[in-house]
Amino acid sequence: MMLPTGSEQCQLRKMLGELSRLSQPDGSAMLCQGTSTSLAAVYGPRDVRISKELVDRATMDIVYKPKTGLPGNDARFLERIIRSTCENMILVKQHPRTSIDVIVQEMQDSGSYLSCCLNAVTLALLDACLPLKYTVAAVTCIINREGELHLDPTKSQEAELNQAHMTFVFDSIDRNVIACYAQGCYTTQQYHTCLMACQAASKEVFSYYREALTKKLT
Amino acid sequence: MRDIPFSNCERDFIIQAIEQRSRLDGRGVYDYRKMQLTFGEDRGCCQMELGNSIVMTQVSCEVTPPKQTRPSEGILFVNVELSPMASPTFEPGGRMSDFGVELNRLLERCLKESRCVDTESLCIMAGLKVWTIRVDCHVLNYDGNLVDCCSASAIAALAHFRRPDVSVSGEEVTIHTLDERDPIPLSIHHMPLCVTFAFFSQGKYLLVDPSLKEEKVMDGKMVIGMNKHREICTLQMSGNMLIMKDQVLRCSNIAVVKVTEITELIQKSLQADSLARSKGQPFGFPAAIETRKVTANEKKSEVIDVVGIEEKAEQIVQCAEESDEERRRRRKKRRRRRLE
Amino acid sequence: MCEVGGIGLPGDKIVDKETDGRIVLGPGLRKETEHVLMTKPGKLCFKDPNIYWVDSHHKRYIPVRGENVLGVVTNKSGDTFKVDIGGSEQASLSYLAFEGATKRNRPDVKIGDQVFCKLLVASKHTEPEVVCIDSSGKSNGLGVIRDGGMTITTPCNHIRKILSPDCVLLKTLGNSLPYEIAIGMNGKIWIKGRTTKETIALTNAIACAEYMNNEQISLMCRKLVNSLSGF
Numbered sequence: 001m002m003l004p005t006g007s008e009q010c011q012l013r014k015m016l017g018e019l020s021r022l023s024q025p026d027g028s029a030m031l032c033q034g035t036s037t038s039l040a041a042v043y044g045p046r047d048v049r050i051s052k053e054l055v056d057r058a059t060m061d062i063v064y065k066p067k068t069g070l071p072g073n074d075a076r077f078l079e080r081i082i083r084s085t086c087e088n089m090i091l092v093k094q095h096p097r098t099s100i101d102v103i104v105q106e107m108q109d110s111g112s113y114l115s116c117c118l119n120a121v122t123l124a125l126l127d128a129c130l131p132l133k134y135t136v137a138a139v140t141c142i143i144n145r146e147g148e149l150h151l152d153p154t155k156s157q158e159a160e161l162n163q164a165h166m167t168f169v170f171d172s173i174d175r176n177v178i179a180c181y182a183q184g185c186y187t188t189q190q191y192h193t194c195l196m197a198c199q200a201a202s203k204e205v206f207s208y209y210r211e212a213l214t215k216k217l218t
Numbered sequence: 219m220r221d222i223p224f225s226n227c228e229r230d231f232i233i234q235a236i237e238q239r240s241r242l243d244g245r246g247v248y249d250y251r252k253m254q255l256t257f258g259e260d261r262g263c264c265q266m267e268l269g270n271s272i273v274m275t276q277v278s279c280e281v282t283p284p285k286q287t288r289p290s291e292g293i294l295f296v297n298v299e300l301s302p303m304a305s306p307t308f309e310p311g312g313r314m315s316d317f318g319v320e321l322n323r324l325l326e327r328c329l330k331e332s333r334c335v336d337t338e339s340l341c342i343m344a345g346l347k348v349w350t351i352r353v354d355c356h357v358l359n360y361d362g363n364l365v366d367c368c369s370a371s372a373i374a375a376l377a378h379f380r381r382p383d384v385s386v387s388g389e390e391v392t393i394h395t396l397d398e399r400d401p402i403p404l405s406i407h408h409m410p411l412c413v414t415f416a417f418f419s420q421g422k423y424l425l426v427d428p429s430l431k432e433e434k435v436m437d438g439k440m441v442i443g444m445n446k447h448r449e450i451c452t453l454q455m456s457g458n459m460l461i462m463k464d465q466v467l468r469c470s471n472i473a474v475v476k477v478t479e480i481t482e483l484i485q486k487s488l489q490a491d492s493l494a495r496s497k498g499q500p501f502g503f504p505a506a507i508e509t510r511k512v513t514a515n516e517k518k519s520e521v522i523d524v525v526g527i528e529e530k531a532e533q534i535v536q537c538a539e540e541s542d543e544e545r546r547r548r549r550k551k552r553r554r555r556r557l558e
Numbered sequence: 559m560c561e562v563g564g565i566g567l568p569g570d571k572i573v574d575k576e577t578d579g580r581i582v583l584g585p586g587l588r589k590e591t592e593h594v595l596m597t598k599p600g601k602l603c604f605k606d607p608n609i610y611w612v613d614s615h616h617k618r619y620i621p622v623r624g625e626n627v628l629g630v631v632t633n634k635s636g637d638t639f640k641v642d643i644g645g646s647e648q649a650s651l652s653y654l655a656f657e658g659a660t661k662r663n664r665p666d667v668k669i670g671d672q673v674f675c676k677l678l679v680a681s682k683h684t685e686p687e688v689v690c691i692d693s694s695g696k697s698n699g700l701g702v703i704r705d706g707g708m709t710i711t712t713p714c715n716h717i718r719k720i721l722s723p724d725c726v727l728l729k730t731l732g733n734s735l736p737y738e739i740a741i742g743m744n745g746k747i748w749i750k751g752r753t754t755k756e757t758i759a760l761t762n763a764i765a766c767a768e769y770m771n772n773e774q775i776s777l778m779c780r781k782l783v784n785s786l787s788g789f
Contacts, residue, residue, distance in 0.1 A: 041303035129616035134569030192531035
């Protein structure tokens with residue numbers, strides 16, 4: 001009863017991205033998932049302020065810039081999610097006493113925005129060529145009022161009265177979940193179904209990474 | 219953070235090249251770098267690329283009480299954000315650098331004091347409610363000449379912006395959503411644009427649109443804000459230099475040409491955007507990425523195979539429940555044993 | 559899974575060729591339990607008898623011992639200069655590490671000067687140290703760079719490409735435009751042609767050759783020479 005019925009519901013929107021978008025940072029990427037667009041830039045490993053220096057690992061600094069107004073609690077929340085994911089992904093021990101700075105700029109939020117940001121950050125890290133344990137892919141899904149599952153929802157779908165809204169982050173080695181952000185009400189079985197549908201969809205994101213990097217590196 | 223140091227050899231070379239009327243990127247003395255305007259999906263979102271300098275502006279609006287001194291005028295608020303992604307020298311958050319303050323002030327002067335936006339039309343109820351238009355300029359990549367880039371992107375974003383319609387009946391103000399009534403564009407009288415001139419060797423040589431390296435070497439700069447009707451809106455000189463009167467006049471003549479060019483580009487891009495919107499063609503940032511590039515890549519959406527997932531989930535849940543059950547049973551047994 | 563010659567992403571396991579199980583891991587690889595995993599995106603390379611490494615694209619320089627780099631003197635303090643080589647930390651350069659320098663006879667180096675130097679110490683835990691002499695005390699081409707020329711910055715992978723024996727760029731350019739060049743592994747190239755115009759042309763030619771193959775490079779060089787002589 002819960003499985004997506006239409007083909008539109010169980011596919012990710014078109015992915016379109018550009019690596020090395022900016023000339024100043026060491027690595028940068030702009031990623032559009034459908035029309036959701038975010039721009040991520042990475043500096044590092046670069047010099048670190050003495051007060052922030054860590055002797056055994058790199059200091060991570062994450063900044064999220066919203067499009068309008070000053071960064072508020074939402075921005076802090078996003079920064080925290082990106083930080084925990086990055087610290088998991090980057091081999092911070094390889095560059096002690098340095099700083100790795102990740103800056104994310106909101107360009108256009110039209111649904112599944114958290115996963116768009118995380119995927120853009122991953123692409124920027126790949127572009128900057130920082131040592132990573134694995135790459136990560138984030139996929140968002142919702143369970144709507146009828147109990148149906150929607151992958152990669154748009155803004156208007158997100159704005160409706162939905163049962164639940166979930167974002168899963170997977171690693172590229174075993175496709176295990178490394179992070180999950182969920183809101184709403186759902187049963188255990190619904191949760192597992194969402195997880196597995198997103199896991200299946202994460203394959204698409206990983207193959208996008210591979211295509212993009214292969215195109216750039218050859 | 220530490221800036222990338224600039225060596226004496228680079229400094230000398232750039233000056234030497236300018237004396238011979240050549241520039242590092244092969245441009246002429248009065249040439250701008252390649253300009254490109256992209257509009258986002260949201261109204262009032264505009265990205266301006268000037269060579270490698272990139273600025274994105276977003277215009278937004280909200281209803282606020284007016285200023286005491288001007289009860290029947292709306293408010294225009296300008297904010298420039300030097301994002302730390304733009305340059306290794308820009309600090310994240312916190313206080314503004316001198317450079318940021320200068321840029322913000324210059325842009326405010328160019329947009330607010332030239333009265334290019336009709337603030338009186340932004341009044342909803344005199345003395346009580348007016349629209350506040352907020353312009354946020356985000357500098358995304360810094361490669362010189364931010365002033366021109368910011369001013370062009372800000373005015374293009376203002377021209378692209380639509381505010382929701384309102385209706386007033388007595389004391390009651392209704393703001394109509396986008397579905398109810400078509401949003402209204404701002405009334406813009408003219409488009410003030412900034413043109414930057416960099417001076418070298420005590421004002422002997424001048425360049426239009428200095429790049430980052432040229433800005434590091436220059437003695438000083440002059441910014442002329444002008445619209446296409448040849449009206450000067452701002453003029454600012456900074457740096458350690460003295461320039462002749464006729465040099466200023468010469469610059470203003472060059473500015474006329476440049477402003478006409480940029481205005482034309484903005485108008486053309488606005489038209490192209492509205493055409494794409496009305497025809498249902500792709501627009502916004504995804505449409506602006508050139509997939510030909512080595513660094514760009516596209517992936518069409520594909521249907522994801524979800525067959526059998528539900529059954530699997532059911533199994534997992536059952537397994538978990540069974541093991542739960544078993545644990546409970548074991549615990550009970552243990553407790554009984556202990557009691558005995 | 560990534561095979562030799564293929565493009566891999568971080569987290570990919572590498573396929574071992576028929577070596578006897580003892581292999582040497584170069585940059586971009588790490589060992590986890592029984593597998594060897596990639597940590598950087600790039601082309602997996604192999605060299606006989608058993609060396610594996612990843613050839614990746616990066617802009618930021620990470621100091622490696624023994625590499626020649628081009629730096630800018632940013633500070634003088636006590637007996638050392640501080641040199642910015644584009645890494646995460648500034649390198650130190652001793653007054654005595656120049657040819658013919660003694661305690662009395664100090665080298666003439668000013669702040670803002672460019673030095674072509676060799677990395678003597680480079681470890682992630684300590685400050686890098688550079689010298690402008692080889693082990694026998696001769697300068698061997700190292701030292702302060704003066705008298706004109708221009709410096710450009712390119713990604714580090716582009717430097718490796720230019721210096722590889724297969725690349726025809728420097729040779730083709732040199733056939734018609736004589737120049738002096740100093741290439742630092744930190745992505746900095748100092749170049750000086752006969753005239754200012756030629757130097758500008760050379761810097762642009764080197765910068766735009768990043769994504770070109772040999773044929774495109776020779777075509778670009780030919781066009782460049784034609785347009786230069788057309789002036």
